[in-house]
Amino acid sequence: MVNFTPTRKIAKTPYKVLDAPALKDDYYLNLLDWSAQNTLAVGLSSNIYLWSATNSRVTKLTDLNQNSAASIAWSKRGNLIGIGTSDGTVQIWDVNKQKCLRSLEGHTNRVGSLAWSSSMLASGSRDKSILVRDIRVKDDYCQQLLGHKQEVCGLKWSFEEQQLASGGNDNKLLVWSSHKVEQPQWKFKSHQAAVKALAWSPHQHGLLVSGGGTADRCIKFWNTLNGRELRSIDTGSQVCNLVFGKNVNELCSTHGFS
Amino acid sequence: MRKIATLTGHSFRVLYLAQSPDGETIVTGAGDETLRFWKIFPPKKQKRKAGASVLDFQDLR
Numbered sequence: 001m002v003n004f005t006p007t008r009k010i011a012k013t014p015y016k017v018l019d020a021p022a023l024k025d026d027y028y029l030n031l032l033d034w035s036a037q038n039t040l041a042v043g044l045s046s047n048i049y050l051w052s053a054t055n056s057r058v059t060k061l062t063d064l065n066q067n068s069a070a071s072i073a074w075s076k077r078g079n080l081i082g083i084g085t086s087d088g089t090v091q092i093w094d095v096n097k098q099k100c101l102r103s104l105e106g107h108t109n110r111v112g113s114l115a116w117s118s119s120m121l122a123s124g125s126r127d128k129s130i131l132v133r134d135i136r137v138k139d140d141y142c143q144q145l146l147g148h149k150q151e152v153c154g155l156k157w158s159f160e161e162q163q164l165a166s167g168g169n170d171n172k173l174l175v176w177s178s179h180k181v182e183q184p185q186w187k188f189k190s191h192q193a194a195v196k197a198l199a200w201s202p203h204q205h206g207l208l209v210s211g212g213g214t215a216d217r218c219i220k221f222w223n224t225l226n227g228r229e230l231r232s233i234d235t236g237s238q239v240c241n242l243v244f245g246k247n248v249n250e251l252c253s254t255h256g257f258s
Numbered sequence: 259m260r261k262i263a264t265l266t267g268h269s270f271r272v273l274y275l276a277q278s279p280d281g282e283t284i285v286t287g288a289g290d291e292t293l294r295f296w297k298i299f300p301p302k303k304q305k306r307k308a309g310a311s312v313l314d315f316q317d318l319r
Contacts, residue, residue: 007262008300010262010263010265010297010298011296011297011298012263012265012266013265013267014265014267014294014295014296015295015296015297016294016295017292017293017294017295018292018293018295019291019292019293020287020291020292020293021291022291023274023287023288023289023291023292023293024289025270025271025273025288025289026273027271027273029273029274030274031273031274031287032274032275032276032285032287032293033276034276034277034278034279034285035279036279037279038278038279040276040285040293042274042287042293053278231259233259238271240271240272240273240274240275241272241273241274241275241286243275243277243284245281245298245299245300246277246281246299246302247281247282247299247300247301247302247303248299248300250262250299252275252284252298252299254272254273254275254286255271255272256271256272256273257271
């Protein structure tokens with residue numbers, strides 16, 4: 001029996017283009033996120049804008065004044081938004097009330113990466129540290145993860161939230177277990193450039209995928225249950241982002257310099 | 259593993275990416291100061307809707 005699975009037709013052009021004036025060309029920033037409530041948030045220099053994909057309405061959430069946005073991330077339910085800024089503070093906004101709930105200290109340099117789990121917010125900074133915070137608690141952070149030797153540019157929780165993957169400008173990919181924060185569970189060193197692009201597979205437990213910067217250009221697949229590198233693919237250009245399909249076992253990568 | 263599509267359009271490196279909650283669309287952002295929306299993934303496979311058959315008694319009160 002012969003089984004064909006024809007590739008579906010994928011449109012080669014975007015179905016919509018929006019203007020994003022002052023959107024910075026900086027590899028170390030993560031300025032775009034789409035919420036579970038179907039709202040897009042984007043950081044345009046010091047301004048944070050929200051765009052509803054449901055009714056196309058645009059609202060300006062805030063102006064950071066002297067600061068600029070370095071990272072933006074929606075909480076899982078989409079009612080809170082985290083904003084990592086150029087001076088190291090992390091602001092937490094309630095988008096329904098249009099109010100800043102907290103302004104968290106702790107980092108001494110820009111916060112270019114943020115990742116929410118159901119109960120925690122992790123932030124990665126140019127100060128090389130990762131801070132894990134329970135924002136309901138009075139303290140600025142609960143845990144400090146020290147392992148990178150340069151800026152932390154990629155940060156992603158696994159789906160079960162037992163592991164946190166972090167990529168750095170030091171070319172390292174670290175996987176932290178939520179049970180033990182003194183040192184990483186795994187230290188993956190084979191990328192030859194900064195690791196910003198990270199994605200956990202929704203289809204295969206423990207599978208983590210990473211992408212390397214200009215001098216590396218590889219997408220690497222990792223088994224985080226046993227620490228093995230499964231596969232490496234040279235894409236020919238700087239890997240900036242990775243995302244898995246939710247409904248299909250496919251991977252999308254975005255690229256930069258070749 | 260094989261590449262099934264290459265999408266071009268941005269004139270600066272594609273630094274920013276987000277996925278829609280239904281998983282079908284991605285939006286990309288770049289220093290060309292545009293956000294581009296691409297429908298790249300298929301929809302979730304729909305289960306057979308209730309009430310589709312005359313023998314489906316879901317709505318019986």
